[in-house]
Amino acid sequence: MKGAHERFISEKDEELKRIREKKLVKLLREEEKTKEMISEPARLTDSNFNEIVKEHSLTLIDFWAPWCGPCLALAPTIEKLAGEYAGKVFVARLNVDENQRTAERFQIFSIPTLLIMKAGSEVDRIVGLVPKNYIEAVLRKHLG
Numbered sequence: 001m002k003g004a005h006e007r008f009i010s011e012k013d014e015e016l017k018r019i020r021e022k023k024l025v026k027l028l029r030e031e032e033k034t035k036e037m038i039s040e041p042a043r044l045t046d047s048n049f050n051e052i053v054k055e056h057s058l059t060l061i062d063f064w065a066p067w068c069g070p071c072l073a074l075a076p077t078i079e080k081l082a083g084e085y086a087g088k089v090f091v092a093r094l095n096v097d098e099n100q101r102t103a104e105r106f107q108i109f110s111i112p113t114l115l116i117m118k119a120g121s122e123v124d125r126i127v128g129l130v131p132k133n134y135i136e137a138v139l140r141k142h143l144g
Contacts, residue, residue: 041082042092046099054120056090058142060135063106063113065097070129071112077132081139089139116142 044052044061053059062078064071075093082091096103096111106115106122116124116138124138 041078042090044092044094044099044102046101049094049099049102050120052090052092053117057119058088058139059090059092059115059117060085060139061115061117062091062093063096063103063108063111063115064093065095065111067097068111074112074129077135080132081135085139088143118142 041062042052053061060078060081062071062074064075066072078091078093081089085091094102096108110127112127112129114126114135115122116126123142126135126138
């Protein structure tokens, strides 16, 4: 009787182990999906700009246009920064052709232009295609 009971417990432990592993794999996949969603630059517009920028303590905004070669070259860097600084810096992009009111408000005369904003106010600006390490140095200055 004791042998059958031990075998039952052993089988039950193995089944629990499989269930835990399956659940862990599922949770890790969900976490990765969430991370991917968070780590993409947000899309800003004239209508949501103020609300979104004021919500975050530090924001990096890429003012760009789809026809702009340097903007397209900078896009992968912006995406990497969004992933690497997720939770520390809110990274967003604003298409200047579709959102001229906001571009004019911030006097964006050349693109790409990156604005660094703290609590809704501009604290720094980077104009042109610059390397990732330059952008990171400016961000670190404002991260404190």
